[in-house]
Amino acid sequence: MTVLFALLGGYLVGSVPFGVVLARVFGLGDLRKVGSGNIGATNVLRTGNKGAAALTLLLDALKGAVPVWIAWGYGAETAAIAGLGAVLGHCFPIWLGFRGGKGVATFLGALLALDGIAFLVFAAVWLGVAFVTGYSSLAALVASLGALAVTLVMGGWPLIAGIALVMLVALVIQRHHQNIARLRAGTESRISFGSKK
Numbered sequence: 001m002t003v004l005f006a007l008l009g010g011y012l013v014g015s016v017p018f019g020v021v022l023a024r025v026f027g028l029g030d031l032r033k034v035g036s037g038n039i040g041a042t043n044v045l046r047t048g049n050k051g052a053a054a055l056t057l058l059l060d061a062l063k064g065a066v067p068v069w070i071a072w073g074y075g076a077e078t079a080a081i082a083g084l085g086a087v088l089g090h091c092f093p094i095w096l097g098f099r100g101g102k103g104v105a106t107f108l109g110a111l112l113a114l115d116g117i118a119f120l121v122f123a124a125v126w127l128g129v130a131f132v133t134g135y136s137s138l139a140a141l142v143a144s145l146g147a148l149a150v151t152l153v154m155g156g157w158p159l160i161a162g163i164a165l166v167m168l169v170a171l172v173i174q175r176h177h178q179n180i181a182r183l184r185a186g187t188e189s190r191i192s193f194g195s196k197k
Contacts, residue, residue, distance in 0.1 A: 010067040010082035014089025018059040040101035064109030080164035083110030122147040134190035137179035
């Protein structure tokens with residue numbers, strides 16, 4: 001029952017669409033009708049409001065971290081399940097007809113709360129791949145797999161917690177299926193580390 005409550009609690013926290021809420025608060029309109037229609041920080045940035053985008057990123061990460069921090073009191077399995085619930089909530093929020101974001105920021109927050117070393121690996125790999133290739137989506141995919149590899153190699157996780165971690169990464173990859181198709185077709189947009197973007 002504790003695990004089920006952790007999953008449900010994580011889902012409800014994760015399903016809060018901060019991007020949509022902040023877009024309205026900042027007078028940016030309906031975020032679902034802007035750019036890609038995604039509810040995450042990247043799409044908020046497309047409105048031109050960097051402050052709203054940064055706040056969305058922070059809050060989306062926190063809604064992944066907070067349920068995990070709370071659930072840690074009941075063990076690693078419960079914490080991992082809470083993180084999975086949070087990412088599921090962001091990707092499939094009940095308040096938006098189960099049409100949400102890609103879950104990277106929420107996944108990153110959950111990862112920080114679950115395993116600080118894996119979080120650092122994710123950040124380092126993401127920066128390296130993004131800098132070399134210019135593809136944010138590819139960086140997120142490779143970094144997610146790298147973070148998972150670190151957690152599995154280091155070991156020490158109960159079976160259910162390990163399964164939840166694998167499911168977390170699988171969910172992030174699944175939510176990037178359109179990006180993967182564009183990467184294969186050579187049509188994925190790039191990011192720039194220069195001064196103009």
